[in-house]
Amino acid sequence: MEGLSKSDANLIVYVHPSQSKNVDKAILRELSSLLFKYSQAFDGVVLAYSVDPQDKCARILSGVHPYFGVRLRANLLIFSPKPNMLLEGKVVKITRESIHCIVLGFSSAIITDENIRNELKYKAKHGEGVYVSRYHKRHVIKVGAVIRFEVKSLDEEILHISGSLIPANTGSVHWLDKYFVDAATDSNKETKTEEEMEMQEQITVGGEMLSFVNDHEIKKSKKRRRAEDQ
Structure with a gap:
């Protein structure tokens, strides 16, 4: 099925200080919040992920609530359906x-x-x-x-x-x-057979095309050829 792709992304997850004792769990919670939602950043819906922390140390951000950022590399499975897929x-x-x-x-x-x-x-x-x-x-x-x-x-x-x-x-x-290829092949065979039948209904005599539609046309063509020979 089309619309599925894998993406490697370098991310920074911001963790609240209250979660500092269990950073791994906090990271997974943040990433799980992305699941089954459309993300503009990834241009699709995140279906699954696996993570690999890049640094053992986190960077503390200044502010009223000093969150700290954890750098990590994530492998994401993204569902991104586009027109005509x-x-x-x-x-x-x-x-x-x-x-x-x-x-x-x-x-x-x-x-x-x-x-x-x-x-x-x-x-x-x-x-x-x-x-x-x-x-x-x-x-x-x-x-x-x-x-x-x-x-x-x-x-x-x-x-x-x-x-x-x-x-x-x-x-x-x-x-x-099971059957689409065979059905398409049969359809092509039918088309080819019809073309062959049409070709078989026509022959070339003395550089002039004769069609076996009716005897009148054949006789008329013969008379025209005799007139040209004279």
């Missing part, structure tokens, strides 16, 4: 107007009907809504399935994603991973 999410709700899913267990996403390609048709089965492909019966999107969709936008404040199922390489991950 492909994400995966678990479907939690399906209606005729939209598909709702959860990405990475914390970010909600919605795909409205205007962003669902015509190939996918809504149906009600056993009281539950599903989307089924008009061309591939095994391609089904239902509650509990994992789908791959394209990002349209991200609301950074509430971490809400607007997605799209317009591209052909989006839909049920189970179907895409």
Whole structure:
């Protein structure tokens, strides 16, 4: 899945003097406050981290409450979805107007009907809504399935994603991973076969193209060629 990246960052964590007896715990508490929130500094959502203190000594800052700063190096896992990226999410709700899913267990996403390609048709089965492909019966999107969709936008404040199922390489991950390449290959074969049939319907005689559309055109072409020979 796209949108995930690792980042090495040099940070300074400011610790209150009351936490001086347990600095390690204070550092972890400060870093944990960054989790699952959009950060402008990292241009994404911090999902996980590991830290390595750079100095054994801290620098005391002047002020009414003299905090001390601890330098450390952190390895961060960042989720930063951008438009046109492909994400995966678990479907939690399906209606005729939209598909709702959860990405990475914390970010909600919605795909409205205007962003669902015509190939996918809504149906009600056993009281539950599903989307089924008009061309591939095994391609089904239902509650509990994992789908791959394209990002349209991200609301950074509430971490809400607007997605799209317009591209052909989006839909049920189970179907895409098993059949998408074969389906694309079959489609190319059909197109190639049609082109070959059209080519076979035409031959070249004496530098002139003849088309086997009907006998009248062939006879007409022969008469024209005889007139040119005379």
